[in-house]
Amino acid sequence: MLYLKKYFTEGLIQFTILLSLIGVRVDLDTYLNNQLPPLREIILGPSSAYTQTQFHNLRNTLDGYGIHPKSVDLDHFFATRRLLNQVRSLDHLRLPSTELSAWLVHRDPETVVSATSQSGPSIALDNGGSLEDVNNSEASAMRGAGGATETTYSPSGEDSLGAVAPEDIQEQTDRDTSDDLSKELTSLGAQTSLSLQECLRLLEATFPFGEESEFQNSSSTSQLTAPTEETPSTSQGLPIQAPLSQSDTPLDLEQQWQDIMSIMELQDMDVNNTAVNTTMNNESNNNNASTTESATSFGVLPSSLINQDVSLHQASLPSCSQDFPTLFNPELDSTGGQQPTLVRLSSSNSSNINSTFGATNLTGLFFTPTLNSSTNLSTTPVLPDPFTSLLEESMLDEISLLDLAMEEGFSQAQASQLEDELDSDSGLSLDSSHSPASPSNSETSCSSAASSSSTSATFSEEGAVGYSTDSETATVEPEEGAVGGYQPEYSKLCRMSYQDPSQFHGIPQLESVNHNHTYNLPLSSPYSEHSELSASSSKKGRDKQMQQTKLQPPQDFIDRQTSRDERRARAMDIPFSNEKIINLPVEEFNELLAKHNLNEEQLSLIRDIRRRGKNKMAAQNCRKRKLDTILNLEHGVQDMRRDKARLLKERMEFIKCIRQMKQKVQNLYQEVFAQLRDEEGRPYSASEYSLQYGPDGSVLLMPRSMTTEQGHKPEKKQKDKKK
DNA sequence: CGTCTTTGTCATTCA
DNA sequence: TATGAATGACAAAGA
Structure with a gap:
């Protein structure tokens, strides 16, 4: 949580600093006041509580207790841990922070100068630095893991939101060519440690369930590069080698997500029908242009808003007029190096910063502001995100609170607490103390089983399993009365073993580890x-x-x-x-x-x-x-069920938070963009300019048409936006 | 009487 | 090599 906030805050701060340098004031607090998701765990991996245990090391140490290598409990311990981790790996968001990067291949419209024609330091930045979300819809994001392929991207530029007609591109190209309107705003410089770009990328990284996650490196790369070659109009933007390290993702993850996606698609239909009518998010701007207006201005059909399964890996775009979002053009580094060079945008009308979010489309961030120049702030039609509701409705069905309450070692108070957590809409239920993954939890279960048999009827079943307690009670009650109503076979076994329970007192592990072998x-x-x-x-x-x-x-x-x-x-x-x-x-x-x-x-x-x-x-x-192994496996199953429920809940919360973050970023972008003024004090036209994020963290105000203007008068593109 | 469970025993392997 | 632990398999006994 805090780390996420830090990440995002740093990015926003940098962005704000940048804006302050150019005379724009941004109140970051507005965007950071709400609860922020624990994106750090999403991005950087699970917290310590969820960190996988190295069993081979634990087997030797096991929390300092020497355990017989053949101990049943030891095996159970590791088996449980392993199984739990497997479950965890299935359900937990595996979000390597390095696996997502700018993948989009720069594509120029047909009329755009091809890459070969480029010259000079001017770089065709097809990057997704442009902030507008063109096509991404929540539906596509949700289907991303499913069967959504890169080819689902609608080739018809007119259909997609923010898509740029070739004519428009050509016009802008001509204009840029003529007057060199390219303006480089600022560069935060290399000293910037964390840029908004990174934030966006982090956000991007929060959705590994897209195509890139489910397809492997090779396939994705091939699909990425092959169309690039066959598209003559594609500028020199090259696919950034994104280190997709999803190969280790369990297949079950895909299966689970496909299950989810299948549900999502059902609601995607509804979303498609209602997307246009959704209320806009005017949180950061006062422009109350209707959603319909926005959609109309973009020339986008409602259906197109949703059905565009666009991901970062859809770099291979058909040579259509569509504005394809590309982020962080690698050529910016290659050609321009660290220099803030004028970046040329392949997209004209609609820049695609939302493409930085891949196919997630969770919030339809960064609607392309194709409004007139007078109003740079485009309304933000926020598509209803069915994700959360779907998760709540479909996924939480798997959560059985009764099971949770019935689980051993999971008191009713804890169960109720978890239930409260599950019921709560707000706040993250990341109480790691409940995580069976943590050794404490598993051991708590074991210890409770071993030491509290006679204490509570709730744990009577476990008590029968416990050796020491059973023996203890056996001493008090010479016969089967010690086990109460428990299964007699268990009592017999336990009664026969560990006749001297005193030596196992105190340490649960030892209680279950050291075999007495003195039955008789x-x-x-x-x-x-x-x-x-x-x-x-x-x-x-x-x-x-x-x-x-x-x-x-x-x-x-x-x-x-x-x-x-x-x-x-x-x-x-x-x-x-x-x-x-x-x-x-x-x-x-x-x-x-x-x-x-x-x-x-x-x-x-x-x-x-x-x-x-x-x-x-x-x-x-x-x-x-x-017998103990069987019983422990049963306990492990119960623990895993509980973990699964918790993980589902966490995932739902994560998705919620990500959506909120995206919305905030979108709002921030729009607000910042709206406050930008040119030398004459006039606001920039969102249809002509967009904020781009350089690979070095710099934020540049780029003319959209610059992408079509490659190599021409690069010196003028160095224009600093600072005011 | 048949079935299932429990328990003891044997044979074998491994440390 | 001797010893003991572990375990699969089998059978007897009992419910």
């Missing part, structure tokens, strides 16, 4: 000798007696310990208990054998008893681990 030892030790002597009862009688004398531990233990091996040992007159045979260390066991004169038959039986006894414990442990 503590129980049998006090009575083992006696059991050997009193093992005469038949098995049926023993069972009945067990049932009748359930609350008599001695008899129970006696009966329990009367195993076949014990009877064999008794039959063979083995002079010591099976417990000793099984549990004595090797040295003591050998000493014990040496102390007695035993024949081979007895020795063989003793070794078998020892082997079988140890194996029995091992089998019990093994089964217990299996």
Whole structure:
């Protein structure tokens, strides 16, 4: 949140500084007063709470606790973490900040001088520095991840908002050619660390779900470059090599987004029908020109406002009259270097700063101000963003608050809190403390399971899983009463294991990690000798007696310990208990054998008893681990469900915030542009000029027709906008 | 009586 | 190599 604000604020501040240098006052506070989205997490990655854990390191350390490598809980721990991270990777916004950059290829209208004709430092800047959003619509953005392809861009320039007819371009070209109106406004210089451009790019980076995200580098690049070559009119603008590093994006992400997009498209229809009638955002300007007027002025059909699936990667434009948005023409660096050179805009009527936002179209930012020169401020028809509503309606259906409340380790208070968060429209519910991804959360679940079985009925199920508590209660309640209504098999397993729970107190991990492997030892030790002597009862009688004398531990233990091996040992007159045979260390066991004169038959039986006894414990442990693994997996599933719900909520919030940010940027642009005055104090015509962002962070007021005027009188293009 | 679960045991592998 | 742990497979016992 703060970082986002910082980013954006810095950009705006720079922009403001720039404007202040030219005599324009901008009140940044107006644009930063509202809640800002945690774009930093969107852009720079998740916060620490969501940072993926390096399991191979954790396996060694695991928060400082030494855990047996074969511990069930350790495996569960990592399995849960891994699964959770997988879920997280699916749902979380993976927004590498470096993957999006200026991709748009400069395209000149047919009438524009081709790249080969360019000369001199004048650079055909097809970049998307122009701020107007031409074609981007929210619908296209939302469909971006789906099947929207670059070719969906409407080739008919008249259809797209802000599209420039070739005639217009030609006119401007001629005009520029004649009088060299190109004006370079300012350059913030290389010292600018963060420019509005970067902000815009950051905003752009917040939408990796477009085509570029779902198609790979190679395909995108090929699609980007191939049309460029085949378009003769394309100026020297070259596709900037955008480091698309989305290859690691899980395929499920696409699947999920496609699901979303499928829903979005349904509402896109509605949006198309209502786009024209949407109220305009007059937040930053007082020009109350109607939306219809704007649309009309742009010569844009309502449908075109929406159906233009334009992304930054649609650099390969058909040689149409459309103004294609390109951002940050790389040639600006190549030819002009750091020098603030006059940049030539390929687009005439409509610059395309909104293209910086790719195909997101979330807000239809930067409507092309093709208004007359008197009113530079174009109204801002804000297309209703169905994204949020769709998310809320469709995606939140997956959120089951009941599941959240029922989850172990997730108290009702927490569930209610989460529910409140989910219900809240405002504010971001990024409470990382709830994140199961964090070790604390997972461990909390485990610890609660291990240590609070008897504390709350809510956690009774977990308590049955916990070893120490079950053992503790078992000591209080000798029989199955310890587990209450829980599944008996669990109680049995837990009762058999960890007879000495005191050694596991305090540390949840240790409680579940250190295997005692003394299932029978503590129980049998006090009575083992006696059991050997009193093992005469038949098995049926023993069972009945067990049932009748359930609350008599001695008899129970006696009966329990009367195993076949014990009877064999008794039959063979083995002079010591099976417990000793099984549990004595090797040295003591050998000493014990040496102390007695035993024949081979007895020795063989003793070794078998020892082997079988140890194996029995091992089998019990093994089964217990299996069971624990299953239970932990269940818990992991529940945690992941909760994470999924949270991530969905977060994503929805992110999208909301991004939309708001875009709107603010749009408003800022329009306000700034409206306050610009030429030497004669007249406002610039939005149809003729647009603010461009250079790769070095500079903001330039560029004549739109300059893009068609390449290489002519570049010296005049150095005109500084500063006033 | 058949089925399912639990438990013990064996064989095997691995550390 | 000896020992023990782990585990799949099987069978017996019991519900």
